[in-house]
Amino acid sequence: MKETDLKVAISRTYSKNDVVELARVIHRNEHLFNRLTRVYLDNEHPELAKKAAWILSHCVELNPEMIQPYLKKLVDCIARPGQHDTIKRNGLKILESVPIPYTLFGKIADLCFNCIKSGKEPVAIKAYSIGILDKISKEIPEIREELKIILQNLLPYESAGFRVRAKRVLSK
Numbered sequence: 001m002k003e004t005d006l007k008v009a010i011s012r013t014y015s016k017n018d019v020v021e022l023a024r025v026i027h028r029n030e031h032l033f034n035r036l037t038r039v040y041l042d043n044e045h046p047e048l049a050k051k052a053a054w055i056l057s058h059c060v061e062l063n064p065e066m067i068q069p070y071l072k073k074l075v076d077c078i079a080r081p082g083q084h085d086t087i088k089r090n091g092l093k094i095l096e097s098v099p100i101p102y103t104l105f106g107k108i109a110d111l112c113f114n115c116i117k118s119g120k121e122p123v124a125i126k127a128y129s130i131g132i133l134d135k136i137s138k139e140i141p142e143i144r145e146e147l148k149i150i151l152q153n154l155l156p157y158e159s160a161g162f163r164v165r166a167k168r169v170l171s172k
Helices: 003-011 016-026 030-041 046-062 064-079 085-097 102-117 123-137 141-157 160-170
Strands: none
Touching: 003 016, 003 030, 003 046, 016 030, 016 046, 030 046, 030 064, 046 064, 046 085, 064 085, 064 102, 085 102, 085 123, 102 123, 102 141, 123 141, 123 160, 141 160
16 A cells, blocks of 8 residues: 555545554554554644544554554654644553553653643543553652642542543542
């Protein structure tokens, strides 16, 4: 599949079945995966990047190791000011599901704390951020204490989805 063919396939993706089918093809092919990742990271075609984000998250579910070389770029992409919620949500979903190198803990923790404390982020972004911080806190216990304080302060004011995720972390 050529890069232009991949972009056409991404742009035609409308349903979850389409996404899953395309992910099944791409996750087995490192060359296609690399191209898909470049489309996701590309800021010049936001509509295509949003569709690529959904496909990429499904590819990573099928083959988590393939995203490892791109983790720093993925974090930078999510943290980009004004980034679309779809890009952030799928990127955070990926980060929650894969091993994170210790060298990225600080940058990812800052990103996730900012997402949680933001009054503007959708619940899914906050929920994935909580999950990521919970995962990082297994290696850095100080993060768990900070996370618990923030969650306890926000709990009464947040949505049901946030509360479910927060209570899970607070019960540990």
